[in-house]
Each structure stands twice: as structure tokens, then as C-alpha cells.
Amino acid sequence: MKKNLFTILTTLVLASVLLSACGGATPAPAATEPAATEPAATEAAATEAPAEPAAEGEKQKVVIFVGFGTGTDPDQVAAQEALAKKFNDSHEDIEMEFLIVPNEEATERFLAMVSGDNAPQLVGPHGTSTIARFKEYWEDVTPYIERDAYDMSDFYGPATTINKYPDLDAGLPLGLYPSFLFYNKDAFDAAGLDYPTHDYADTSWNLDALKEMAIQLTLDANDNTPADPDFDPSSIKQWGYGDTWTDMRGQLTMFGAPDVGRPTTDDYKTATFNAPERVFGFQWLHDGIWKDHFIPDANGQAAIDSTGADPFGSGQVAIWYSHTWFMSEALNELPFAYDIAPLFYNQDGERIARIHADLFTMPKNAENKDAAWEVMKWLVAPEQIVEVCQIYGCLPARKSSAEAYLNFLKERYPTIDHAVIFEAIDYLDNPHHESWVPEWGKVNDTLNNVLSILYSDPEADVQAVMDQGNEDLQKILDEYWANQ
Amino acid sequence: MEEESNESRREMTMPESGDFGLLKTQILMSLPSIRRMSLARREALAGYAFVIPWIIGFLIFTIGPMLASLYFSFTKYNIVDPPQWVGLANYAKAFSGIWDAIRTGDPRQFRDPLFWKALQVTIYYASIALPLNLAFSFFLAVLLNQKVRGINIWRTIYFLPSIIAGVAVTILWVRILNPRVGVLNPFLKDVLGVQSPPGWLSDPEWAIPALVMMGLWSVGGSMIIYLAGLQGVPTDLYDAAKVDGANAWQRFWNVTFPMMTPVLFYNLVLGMIATFQYFTQVYVATSNSLGGLGSPQHSTLFYNVYLYQNAFRYFDMGYASTLAWILFLIVLILTALIFRSSEAWVYYEGQLRGRG
Numbered sequence: 048m049k050k051n052l053f054t055i056l057t058t059l060v061l062a063s064v065l066l067s068a069c070g071g072a073t074p075a076p077a078a079t080e081p082a083a084t085e086p087a088a089t090e091a092a093a094t095e096a097p098a099e100p101a102a103e104g105e106k107q108k109v110v111i112f113v114g115f116g117t118g119t120d121p122d123q124v125a126a127q128e129a130l131a132k133k134f135n136d137s138h139e140d141i142e143m144e145f146l147i148v149p150n151e152e153a154t155e156r157f158l159a160m161v162s163g164d165n166a167p168q169l170v171g172p173h174g175t176s177t178i179a180r181f182k183e184y185w186e187d188v189t190p191y192i193e194r195d196a197y198d199m200s201d202f203y204g205p206a207t208t209i210n211k212y213p214d215l216d217a218g219l220p221l222g223l224y225p226s227f228l229f230y231n232k233d234a235f236d237a238a239g240l241d242y243p244t245h246d247y248a249d250t251s252w253n254l255d256a257l258k259e260m261a262i263q264l265t266l267d268a269n270d271n272t273p274a275d276p277d278f279d280p281s282s283i284k285q286w287g288y289g290d291t292w293t294d295m296r297g298q299l300t301m302f303g304a305p306d307v308g309r310p311t312t313d314d315y316k317t318a319t320f321n322a323p324e325r326v327f328g329f330q331w332l333h334d335g336i337w338k339d340h341f342i343p344d345a346n347g348q349a350a351i352d353s354t355g356a357d358p359f360g361s362g363q364v365a366i367w368y369s370h371t372w373f374m375s376e377a378l379n380e381l382p383f384a385y386d387i388a389p390l391f392y393n394q395d396g397e398r399i400a401r402i403h404a405d406l407f408t409m410p411k412n413a414e415n416k417d418a419a420w421e422v423m424k425w426l427v428a429p430e431q432i433v434e435v436c437q438i439y440g441c442l443p444a445r446k447s448s449a450e451a452y453l454n455f456l457k458e459r460y461p462t463i464d465h466a467v468i469f470e471a472i473d474y475l476d477n478p479h480h481e482s483w484v485p486e487w488g489k490v491n492d493t494l495n496n497v498l499s500i501l502y503s504d505p506e507a508d509v510q511a512v513m514d515q516g517n518e519d520l521q522k523i524l525d526e527y528w529a530n531q
Numbered sequence: 532m533e534e535e536s537n538e539s540r541r542e543m544t545m546p547e548s549g550d551f552g553l554l555k556t557q558i559l560m561s562l563p564s565i566r567r568m569s570l571a572r573r574e575a576l577a578g579y580a581f582v583i584p585w586i587i588g589f590l591i592f593t594i595g596p597m598l599a600s601l602y603f604s605f606t607k608y609n610i611v612d613p614p615q616w617v618g619l620a621n622y623a624k625a626f627s628g629i630w631d632a633i634r635t636g637d638p639r640q641f642r643d644p645l646f647w648k649a650l651q652v653t654i655y656y657a658s659i660a661l662p663l664n665l666a667f668s669f670f671l672a673v674l675l676n677q678k679v680r681g682i683n684i685w686r687t688i689y690f691l692p693s694i695i696a697g698v699a700v701t702i703l704w705v706r707i708l709n710p711r712v713g714v715l716n717p718f719l720k721d722v723l724g725v726q727s728p729p730g731w732l733s734d735p736e737w738a739i740p741a742l743v744m745m746g747l748w749s750v751g752g753s754m755i756i757y758l759a760g761l762q763g764v765p766t767d768l769y770d771a772a773k774v775d776g777a778n779a780w781q782r783f784w785n786v787t788f789p790m791m792t793p794v795l796f797y798n799l800v801l802g803m804i805a806t807f808q809y810f811t812q813v814y815v816a817t818s819n820s821l822g823g824l825g826s827p828q829h830s831t832l833f834y835n836v837y838l839y840q841n842a843f844r845y846f847d848m849g850y851a852s853t854l855a856w857i858l859f860l861i862v863l864i865l866t867a868l869i870f871r872s873s874e875a876w877v878y879y880e881g882q883l884r885g886r887g
Binding site for chain 2: 154155184281344345346348353411412492495496498499502503518
């Protein structure tokens with residue numbers, strides 16, 4: 048009897064384990080068969096049958112995946128939660144929710160969700176680089192715009208073109224992040240230097256002027272500058288200029304190669320990384336690091352990072368080149384006076400100031416796309432866009448919101464020259480320094496390897512390095528096109 | 532007993548009334564005739580029954596994904612679109628150009644130079660880190676096997692670093708090794724008189740030695756295993772050696788070391804596997820640096836780092852799966868070679884060699 052009971056119990060245990068294993072198993076994303084993808088045809092969204100109406104009382108859920116760009120600071124998280132509440136209180140049929148993911152985990156989490164057939168309805172805010180990285184993943188919103196006859200005329204021109212490709216309009220513009228120079232006024236006062244001009248038309252503000260100024264602002268432990276004979280480059284406590292919160296393409300954009308921020312020809316088939324303008328730029332930066340010592344090298348960058356503060360806020364870089372998103376992250380209770388100034392003209396008398404443009408995008412295989420489109424429209428609507436942009440530190444992409452945003456800037460950053468921010472938009476880089484190229488990730492890593500040479504090898508042969516980088520890039524392009 | 536057996540047999544064969552009784556009878560009648568099995572067989576069946584849940588989990592969560600990745604290694608797969616069968620194309624990509632590269636001595640002849648660079652970096656690291664780790668942890672274990680006052684405190688101190696999370700250790704060492712603000716270079720310069728201390732993680736020549744040094748700090752885990760092995764060496768062997776007039780070194784070389792070879796073998800195999808899977812420390816140390824993962828100048832482009840890049844930065848899951856299986860084969864071959872060589876240098880107590 049006992050043996051029979053044991054047998055029955057063992058059988059039941061085995062059966063329950065088998066059933067639970069089959070029903071609850073969630074294999075790792077790479078092991079699953081991929082979810083069937085929706086057709087990429089742009090007409091699909093406009094012509095597909097409307098989604099089945101939600102059951103009465105049931106809201107359609109729209110999850111906004113935040114993690115590829117800004118939006119993960121605690122203050123921003125709270126503000127986003129308040130924004131979600133505002134939307135949910137005013138919409139009976141859609142429920143919005145922010146899914147905040149740390150930046151360093153964002154790629155893996157997003158891929159896991161997409162491959163597990165659980166794609167978020169919206170992703171953002173993020174910019175050109177994320178759109179380029181995942182270009183095959185995004186829904187083209189052109190059919191939605193056409194279906195709703197959505198008025199795009201209020202958006203700044205660059206905001207609508209930077210993230211648009213012939214085969215993809217990734218989303219409605221949210222905000223722009225023009226770039227300019229942040230400068231430490233106390234450092235200038237201590238060096239007895241005039242502040243940089245705020246006049247965008249002043250062509251005397253160029254590479255040579257910046258170099259001369261930056262050398263005067265670079266100090267070692269004994270307050271010697273690189274112009275002094277006793278200057279010790281191993282003990283620099285303040286550098287004159289820095290621009291390292293970008294990649295290789297970003298750093299070379301200002302020097303004005305024909306393809307500007309894109310290291311290939313228009314057809315993406317020929318590498319142009321070693322264009323003379325970029326070689327000049329690389330040499331200028333290399334000399335600034337290793338010969339004139341006004342730009343921090345790799346060790347200097349690591350030393351600055353180890354303070355836990357950003358390069359400008361730490362007081363170790365007197366002139367720092369960055370974007371408006373830097374303001375919301377870094378300009379909080381600084382111990383010194385600061386202001387902003389236009390980027391300088393390059394060696395050809397041209398000014399090219401990088402810009403970032405953020406938006407929310409819709410994954411191709413997400414559910415509730417119509418609801419996601421409604422949320423996307425709400426986020427960039429005139430009534431909300433300023434509030435949303437205040438969370439993320441962007442300049443609203445709508446021209447009609449400029450005054451409201453200016454008032455916000457005056458209140459939040461009363462001491463800076465706000466006109467510098469708006470005028471910078473006119474000097475944006477196009478083609479963009481983060482724009483799509485074939486094998487975007489591989490190209491970026493290849494060029495960033497060149498960047499590491501720039502900042503770690505004082506003896507680098509600049510032309511040889513750039514030529515090698517171009518050759519490596521050409522190989523990637525050739526392989527890509529051979530497989531098309 | 533026979534009556535009990537007959538009775539139990541009748542219980543099993545007599546149909547019971549009711550639906551459940553019928554079901555029970557049918558289940559029992561469909562099972563092997565357990566009562567006629569030997570005790571050993573019944574116990575084995577019970578053992579299998581208890582281990583079945585683990586086996587099921589192993590099949591679903593380990594073997595299943597492995598087989599899936601084997602399939603993906605023959606496909607072009609970017610997660611969003613269905614896998615597209617390409618046969619051996621991914622494997623050809625990894626190994627193409629090898630003869631031209633050998634013939635010309637130019638690594639650019641490889642179709643995928645970074646695959647070979649990653650392999651080179653990994654082997655370079657393993658060739659330094661593995662012997663040093665083995666020797667250093669063994670040395671520490673021998674030191675900590677002494678009968679001195681407070682030895683337990685010393686053992687704890689040397690073991691503690693191995694239980695700190697790899698990420699925290701790496702962040703700490705990145706700071707220590709920073710040439711400008713770290714503590715190591717001033718020590719080398721001011722105390723030891725080194726005129727130009729290296730750039731460590733920012734210098735392509737010194738990045739790997741820096742990582743090796745980082746790894747030596749965390750040898751506590753293998754040290755403990757050696758310590759346990761040392762304490763298992765029979766003391767009568769030492770007594771006999773002393774009687775024969777052996778000095779300390781002779782006792783170590785002729786008694787301690789041979790008796791420790793099984794432990795050494797164990798640590799060697801696990802250490803070899805671990806070095807080929809090296810990833811966390813490099814990721815933490817270089818992902819936010821200028822030049823990104825594997826910098827500076829690909830000097831820290833470990834095999835697993837390159838695999839990660841292909842999977843999660845280039846979204847080439849097919850090629851990443853190929854790299855994973857190539858790594859598996861490399862580690863398998865090396866492990867087999869180590870096992871094969873163990874016959875020559877691993878001594879098990881009581882083992883008879885040569886004539887039986």
C-alpha cells in the first residue's frame with residue numbers, strides 16, 4: 048500500500064514538474080524564435096485594419112522605455128511620473144507608463160523585450176545615434192502623419208530633418224540640443240583674459256584665438272602655463288579646453304569636411320574619414336593634447352572622471368564644449384561664475400556647431416501602435432512640450448514654444464546669455480555626426496579606436512592613423528554592400 | 532512474508548470500485564512491475580525521480596539555449612528579423628584570410644582581423660595571468676599554512692578581496708592605477724625611484740599587465756582550495772622525510788608539491804576556463820573610457836568583449852553565436868590537453884604507476 052502510494056505521489060510530482068516546466072519556461076532571448084516581424088511597408092500603418100477596440104473599461108497600455116538618452120536621474124524620474132499621471136487623468140482609453148532603465152542596461156533590456164515579443168510602445172527620449180543604431184527596429188510614422196494630416200509647420204526645420212531618412216521618419220520631434228562653449232568666468236578673471244565674444248558674426252573668434260586663450264588658461268600645480276619654461280605637463284590642475292563627451296565623428300565635425308559629420312559619401316559606399324579637413328582636425332587636437340597641453344589626455348580625462356564631477360563643474364576645464372543637455376546635468380550650484388559663448392570658426396572660416404535632436408520612437412513590433420501614436424502626439428503638443436523639455440533639458444522643437452522656454456531658461460539659468468542657445472541652431476551639422484551609416488556600431492567602434500590613439504599616443508603619425516582608419520572603414524562598407 | 536507479498540499483489544491487481552479506484556488501478560497496471568525489481572534498481576529509480584527536476588531545468592535553460600545558439604551560428608540573425616540560413620558563412624568569416632596573413636605577416640589579410648586580435652589578447656592575458664595566479668595563490672597558501680599566532684586573521688585578510696564584487700574591485704583598481712590621481716604611480720616614483728611609471732590602463736603596452744595585477748589581488752578563492760589541500764597532506768610523509776634527513780625545500784618539493792598536484796590540476800582547469808571567459812573587469816574599466824570597450828587601441832579587446840560587441844552593439848547574433856562555439860571548442864581542446872597531460876604530472880595518493 049505504502050509502495051503504491053509512493054509510486055502515485057512520484058508520478059504526480061513528475062507530472063506537475065513537467066507541466067510547470069513547459070508552461071512557465073522563458074528561455075533567454077537569443078534562444079527563442081524571433082517574433083514574426085510586421086511588414087516594413089510604410090503603407091501598412093495607414094491601410095491596416097484599425098485595432099480592435101479595447102473592451103469597455105479596459106485601457107490600452109503605452110509603456111515608454113526611457114534609458115537610451117536622458118531621463119534617468121531621480122529628479123527626472125519623479126517628473127516623468129507626474130507627467131504620466133497628468134496624461135492618465137485626462138485620458139480614459141489609454142494608460143501611459145514610464146519604464147526607466149539605467150543607461151548601461153538599456154541596450155540589453157530593450158533587445159530582450161523586442162525579442163521576447165514584449166516591445167515597449169514608445170522609446171525615448173533619444174537622439175540620432177540610437178535611431179541609427181536600431182534603424183531597422185523603428186516604425187515609420189509617415190503614414191500616421193499623413194493619416195491625421197498632422198501639422199509639422201510649427202517645428203524647427205532641423206528638428207524634422209536630422210532624424211529623417213528616405214525610408215524612415217522615426218518620430219515627431221521633441222527637442223533640440225544645440226551646442227556652444229561653457230566658460231569659467233573666474234578662470235578667465237584669474238588669467239586676466241577677456242571673455243570670448245558672444246557675437247556669432249565675429250570671425251576673429253576662430254581656432255587660433257581659442258588655442259591662444261586655452262594655453263593661457265592651462266595651469267600646472269605651480270600655476271605655470273604651457274608658455275612658461277617651467278611648465279610641468281604631468282601636474283596640470285586646469286586645462287584650457289575640452290570636448291570629450293562625444294565620439295570621434297563628433298570631435299572632427301567642426302573642422303568642416305565635405306560630408307561634415309558623416310565619414311562616407313552620400314551613397315554610403317566610399318569612406319571619406321581621412322578627408323584633409325579631418326586630418327587637419329585630428330592634428331590640431333593631437334597638438335592640443337601632446338604639444339600645447341591645453342586639452343586633457345586620456346589620463347587627464349580619467350583623473351577628471353575620478354572626481355565624480357563633470358569636467359566643467361570640477362573646475363578642471365576652463366572652456367568646455369557641449370550641448371544644452373549638459374546644462375540640466377551639470378550646471379547646478381557651481382562654485383564659480385560661468386557663461387556660454389558661440390563655438391569658434393574653423394580653419395576654413397566656417398562654423399559648424401553640433402546639434403542633437405531628441406524624439407520618441409515606436410518599435411515596429413510593438414502592440415497598441417495607435418495608442419502609442421496618440422501619446423507621441425500628446426508629448427510634443429504645444430500644451431506639453433515645454434514641460435516635457437524642461438524634464439529632459441532640451442530646447443522645444445516647436446517655434447511657438449520658444450518664448451515659454453526662454454522664460455524657463457531665464458528663471459533657471461539667470462546669469463547666462465540665452466541668445467547664444469537659440470542662435471546656435473543655425474550652425475548645425477548636416478550630415479549629422481551621429482547619422483546612420485552601414486554597420487553603424489562597427490563603424491563607430493572602429494573610429495573610436497582611432498580616438499583612443501589620439502588621446503593615448505603622443506607619437507602617433509596622424510596621417511598614417513587616419514589613413515588606416517579610413518581603410519578599416521572602407522573594409523566594413525565593402526563587406527556590408529557585398530552582402531546586400 | 533509471502534502472505535504479505537501475495538496480499539500486496541492482490542491489492543494491486545484487484546480493481547477497486549469508483550472512478551478513482553479504476554484510474555489508480557490503470558496507472559499501476561501500466562507501470563513496470565516495481566515489486567519484481569531489485570532493491571538497487573528501485574533505489575536508482577528513486578534517485579532519478581528526485582534529480583529529474585534538475586535535469587529538466589538543465590535541458591530547458593542550458594542545453595536548449597546551447598542548441599539554439601548552435602543553430603544561430605549558421606544563420607544571419609539580428610533579433611528583429613527571422614534567422615536566415617547562411618551555412619558556414621559565419622565560420623568562414625572568422626577563419627578566412629588565415630593563409631594570406633601567415634604568408635604575408637600582415638594581420639589586415641584576415642577577413643576579420645579583430646577576431647584574431649581578440650584571440651591574441653586573450654591568449655596573451657592567459658599566458659601571464661594563469662601561471663602567476665596559480666603560483667601566487669599556492670605561495671600564499673603555503674605561507675598561511677604555518678602555525679603562527681593569529682593565522683586565522685591573516686587567512687581572513689587574504690581571502691576577503693575575493694568575495695568583493697568584481698565591479699567594485701575594478702572601479703577601485705581603475706582609481707589606484709590612474710597615473711595622475713592614483714596611489715600606485717606616486718609610490719613607484721617617490722618610494723621605488725621609478726622615473727617614468729607606466730600609464731597602466733591608458734597605455735596599450737601596460738593595459739594587460741594592469742589587469743593581471745588586478746586579478747592577483749583576488750586569488751583568495753584558489754588560495755583557500757590550496758590551503759585545504761595542504762592540510763590534507765598526511766603528516767607521516769613529512770615525518771618520514773625528516774627521518775631521511777630532508778630539509779625544508781626538499782620536503783616541499785618531494786612531498787608537498789606532488790601531493791598538491793591534484794589541487795593544482797583542478798585550479799589549472801578552472802583558471803584556464805575563467806581566463807578565456809574574462810569580461811567583467813574589462814567592461815567596467817573600458818566601457819566609459821575614451822575609445823570605448825577594448826581600448827586603448829584594442830589592447831584590451833578580449834574574446835568575450837568582442838563577442839559581446841557583435842551580439843549587443845552590432846546586433847549580429849549569428850556571428851556572435853559562431854564566436855561562442857569557437858570559444859567552446861578552443862576551451863574544450865585545451866581542457867582535453869590538460870587532462871591528457873595530467874597523467875604525467877598529477878599524482879594521486881595511492882595511485883600505482885607502471886607495474887601494478
